[in-house]
Amino acid sequence: MALFEARNIHKRFGSRVVLENISLAFEEGQISGIMGPNGAGKSTCFHVLTGQHKPDRGEVLFDGQRISGLPPQRIARMGVSRSFQLMNLFDDTVVIENVMLALPAFRERRLKAMSAVFSDTALIDRALVVLDQVGLAVRAWDAAASLSYGDRRALEIAVALAAEPRILFLDEPTSGLGAEATRRLALLVRRLRERYTIVMIEHDMRFLFELADRISVIHWGQVIAEGTPAQLGDNKWVRRSALAEATHA
């Protein structure tokens, strides 16, 4: 059975139907890719899967348990982490605190209101380990707002990792990154796949086809094609957008 499953998800905003009837399954230990044109409903689908929106119909199952309808913080605590397409960081503070706040060990400490945070070396070491995974340990004590765009993307992933998730949702992790940063990100994702189940939305086809085990194509709020990268190479829509991408590049 798949680790994470969405069954017949339907979502509309007012009269605008964004997700028609989406069913997806993500296997443990795999990288699942989601692609599709702008406005297809990919991010909305992530929002529904991670609790930001409730589906109007259908259900979401994580590890056999129904999670649709639960608030995002509950779903997050069960081991579902996500990054955002538009970055979503704690910008008034240092890099390391972004990660510390997401550590389960930190979360459990909230009621010990009087214990100091930044003198707890165990907590800090744990955060440094996470930052090191994305290559940001040297910037740990810099202001989060001072990071370059690429580093902010990396921090976004680090925050998601800090929660020690079982499944990681990444919404367009390469968006806005240059070729070099994209290469580094590919290396990182490859390393992460050994420890996490990963689902990512991606426009960069080369990146996605290189990394993903399975890919689902979403269009008009529906899954129009699904398969391994090799199987999807023949898909009409995929070929057309690959062509478009090649002519753009």
Add this chain to the structure above:
Amino acid sequence: MISLSDIPARPSAWITPPMIALALLLLAAPDLLPAIGLYQYLGIEIAIWIGFALGFNLLFGYTGLHSFGHGAYLGIGAYAFGLFQHHVAVSLWGGLLAAVLAAGIAGALVGAFLSHRRGIYYALLTIGFGQIFWFLAMKLHRVTGGEDGLLGIPRPPLTLGPWQVSLTDNRALFYFAAALLMIVVVLCWRLANSPFGRVLQAIRQNETRARFVGYEVWRFKWAVFTLSTMIAGLAGSLLAMAQQSAYPDVMSLHQSGLIVMMVLVGGGLVSFWGPVLGVVFYFVARDVLGGLTETWLLWYGLIFMAMVMLRPEGLAGMLHDLLRRSRPRQPSAAPAPATEAV
């Protein structure tokens, strides 16, 4: 630039140099104030409002929750203290407890309505609830005395085991208020720099992200709101003792706006100590400007507007810049913000 979320030099310290400075100033205040042409009672007012402002800023500055109806809880504390003296017993500790509990219960109820809201809806609801309490204080004439106020509130003596100290003298009452204030200061400081406080700040910075890393955001918002109303209630009980009466006017929208102005002018958005500076500045301005012109509030309003537009980091930010300029070898801590290319 400084920020509320700067990590303090010694984050685990209970007592910091600014606290010692404040304690020394408070110790000296009863002699200092008359020496600079002011009067003793002013010290009591300032101590009360500083406590109120620090608790308020946990909500307003640290968590970024904009309450414009907080005067209500100051008032509830004052009435609860007075009513306790009139109807239950003449007791200092009993009155304080009643005030903190009454304001806290009101705050907890209101907080339950507020805490799932954000932004303008949150602010509007705080105003609405504030107005309800103010209206009740005006209309429940039999209980509160209405517009005439609740009069004849005694200043019960301070009893600690075998000791008993009268608080009828303003100097004694001031030292009592100052001692309570120092407890509030240490409590707020520790809280602001605890994991709990850091989560509050995370909620200010990015409520959505805070939820997605697993925090029950609304519970934190509820807890900090309730805590700030309890501190307001404590301040209110001292106010009742100071004035020996309680009036609905502290619960009005106008007075609720004042605490916001004090906190902003002082720099509560960037510094723990901002509210302290803001309160002192307000009361000194009131008495000094007020001695010169009847239209002093107009001038204070103009200062407030200039501050918001030109120096949103307030007095605390200005003081910080001043201190840094006099110590030029300090490394500049302000990195250039990254440009968003989304």
